[in-house]
Amino acid sequence: xxxxxxxxxxxxxxxxxxxxxxxSSGSKRxxxxxxxxxxxxxxxxxxxxxxxRCVSLLKILLTNHCIFDCAYCVSRRSNDVKRAAFTVQxxxxxxxxxxxxxxxxxxxxxSGIFKSADYTMERLVRIAKxxxxxxxxxxxxxxxxxxxxxxxxxxxxxxxxxxxxxxxEIPSEMSLKQVAPEKDYASVYTPMNYLKEQIxxxxxxxxxxxxxxxxxxxxxxxxxxxxxxxxxxxHVLKLADSLYKEQRLRRVYYSGYxxxxxxxxxxxxxxxxxxxxxxxxxxxxxxxFYGFKVDEIVDARHPALDLEVDPKFxxxxxxxxxxxxxxxxxxxxxxxxxxxxxxxxxYKIVQSRRFGLLRKENLQKIGVVWKRAQYxxxxxxxxxKLLGFQPELIRQQVVQADRKGAWNxxxxxx
Amino acid sequence: MTFTYDGTYEGxxxxxFEAYHIKSEPVDIVPEDAYQPxxxxxxxxxxxxxxxxxxxxxxxxxxxxxxxxxxxxxxxLSELPGVEMLIFHFxxxxxxxxRSVEHNYLDPKILELHQINKKIGREVHRMxxxxxxxxxxxxxxxxxxxxxxxxxxxxxxxxxxxxxxxxWLIYDTRRHFGLFWDEKKAEFVTFSEQxxxxxxxxxxxxxxxxxxxxxxxYFKSVDIPERRNLKLHLQHVPKxxxxxxxxxxPER
Numbered sequence: 329x330x331x332x333x334x335x336x337x338x339x340x341x342x343x344x345x346x347x348x349x350x351x352s353s354g355s356k357r358x359x360x361x362x363x364x365x366x367x368x369x370x371x372x373x374x375x376x377x378x379x380x381r382c383v384s385l386l387k388i389l390l391t392n393h394c395i396f397d398c399a400y401c402v403s404r405r406s407n408d409v410k411r412a413a414f415t416v417q418x419x420x421x422x423x424x425x426x427x428x429x430x431x432x433x434x435x436x437x438x439s440g441i442f443k444s445a446d447y448t449m450e451r452l453v454r455i456a457k458x459x460x461x462x463x464x465x466x467x468x469x470x471x472x473x474x475x476x477x478x479x480x481x482x483x484x485x486x487x488x489x490x491x492x493x494x495x496x497e498i499p500s501e502m503s504l505k506q507v508a509p510e511k512d513y514a515s516v517y518t519p520m521n522y523l524k525e526q527i528x529x530x531x532x533x534x535x536x537x538x539x540x541x542x543x544x545x546x547x548x549x550x551x552x553x554x555x556x557x558x559x560x561x562x563h564v565l566k567l568a569d570s571l572y573k574e575q576r577l578r579r580v581y582y583s584g585y586x587x588x589x590x591x592x593x594x595x596x597x598x599x600x601x602x603x604x605x606x607x608x609x610x611x612x613x614x615x616x617f618y619g620f621k622v623d624e625i626v627d628a629r630h631p632a633l634d635l636e637v638d639p640k641f642x643x644x645x646x647x648x649x650x651x652x653x654x655x656x657x658x659x660x661x662x663x664x665x666x667x668x669x670x671x672x673x674x675y676k677i678v679q680s681r682r683f684g685l686l687r688k689e690n691l692q693k694i695g696v697v698w699k700r701a702q703y704x705x706x707x708x709x710x711x712x713k714l715l716g717f718q719p720e721l722i723r724q725q726v727v728q729a730d731r732k733g734a735w736n737x738x739x740x741x742x
Numbered sequence: 743m744t745f746t747y748d749g750t751y752e753g754x755x756x757x758x759f760e761a762y763h764i765k766s767e768p769v770d771i772v773p774e775d776a777y778q779p780x781x782x783x784x785x786x787x788x789x790x791x792x793x794x795x796x797x798x799x800x801x802x803x804x805x806x807x808x809x810x811x812x813x814x815x816x817x818x819l820s821e822l823p824g825v826e827m828l829i830f831h832f833x834x835x836x837x838x839x840x841r842s843v844e845h846n847y848l849d850p851k852i853l854e855l856h857q858i859n860k861k862i863g864r865e866v867h868r869m870x871x872x873x874x875x876x877x878x879x880x881x882x883x884x885x886x887x888x889x890x891x892x893x894x895x896x897x898x899x900x901x902x903x904x905x906x907x908x909x910w911l912i913y914d915t916r917r918h919f920g921l922f923w924d925e926k927k928a929e930f931v932t933f934s935e936q937x938x939x940x941x942x943x944x945x946x947x948x949x950x951x952x953x954x955x956x957x958x959x960y961f962k963s964v965d966i967p968e969r970r971n972l973k974l975h976l977q978h979v980p981k982x983x984x985x986x987x988x989x990x991x992p993e994r
Contacts, residue, residue, distance in 0.1 A: 337959060341963040359903055363907065364908075365904055372867070377975070378965050378970055378972060379971045386960070422956065425949075429874060429953060429957070431874065586968050680846060683849075684848050686848065690847065694847055
């Protein structure tokens, strides 16, 4: 392998790394014709970066040459960075050889826009097509849909890809226009809505006939950059909620803005807003797995997520009327709402209590985080610790306990 | 009475069958090669009996579920001392109960089995992730591993489904055996020790180091220094796995 390939890989991986999506889950693709690979539906992180992000896919740009000048993007035309471009064959070779060695689950290919949207998209599709048809590659392929690309190309991309994504990038159109003069929401929503129709249409066909072709079986996702523009959490989460409901997205990713290089259109942040990013993911989880409605997490009176405590805990403090929950009798939905109780613990609680009454020790062993949960539940042998239910007092106690438990800058989900 | 068995799952189930048969509750059940005779302890070795094992297996499934039986088989692969008695406890309580005790997390021993099973699952997942194949001159893809638990018997299916058209070998250097796939069938193999403990440049194809170097530079390039969080990194990729991870080797 020549040094040029290595240099290209360094440039084009570096330029692609700010897209946080790395999921290889949600798509099942069987190995066919004694080809290479499959997709298990579970997703596998083959390694982790030194900042703890999952490395699942070979995530690269086809090129970082770009005719656009979006302030938040490292590859913007006005930025002085090294430029490079892979050939279709180079990307195919890297993917095949990394995959054979079990380094990756597949390919995530995106690109700067060179010449035109269609010209770029056509090349991305060509890579996927060659992998699927010539190389008999059955691993995971995520293709970035280039805003403004024709429906014909999107249609073809969906036939080869497991997942497609169009990035919203900035959580409001007004802000987007300020930082990305060549973009607007229509150029994002048009392909997104088209893909939504295609995905659900193909799914229905598959129900009728197993022989109907797959179309992006892993669905579509999007990403928005947080903290580069003034939108608050209420705005961001409402938007995410509508993307899940209206566009039927599988995932919305939130990417804390990292000041990539000085562009006066954007604020100069010292450190990326990682805590806020984490709270947004927690809120997102509450909506998707815990049955929370968006306005239970943020509303006009509380438009920002509390950075010091997780959103479920904050919800409980604001809504003392729903607590304490008796873990020995309450339905699953209510158990899920107790701070410090995760989805798995909630199921274990409901399964175990048929055999006897749960006590504090049982809950702790099952994995309930007592530090948080104790103020919001009752169990056998445990009188309810009300503290007169003074939310502020409970909050202080938990925040202090968190501080004691050596802050390591890393946040767990709940 | 202490029962000994040959270390296999069928062997363990045979020993438990025997214990029921002779109506003697085991004080301990240990693999024969780990058995240390005590002064007063009674001891009985039970040979593996496939028919007995099958009857116990069916009994477990009938009293709990397929999933429950599978959990016991997986837990034994943890090789943790005392795991046999946890398995015996599970079977004993299951047999004595009208309804399935599989999810009774109030029972500390059953909860412990679930926790061991979870650890096994994590190790299997890590092997799916951390196996790194290197191509030899004769086209075999070899990976050396050193899993915490004996999970090689659990990972074959995944790799067969993924790499049916390439010959591969995953070799456990701690337990000295490997899983070999020849594009038609998988089998366990053992090599004389030195031969497969290390993969030297002489046995690998010329392209192999190129791809390893490319992977290393990829790994380096995707790092975002502003987000650096080594503690989280180590939690996901514990140091004991670094030995065989290409991206954790120094650049050439």
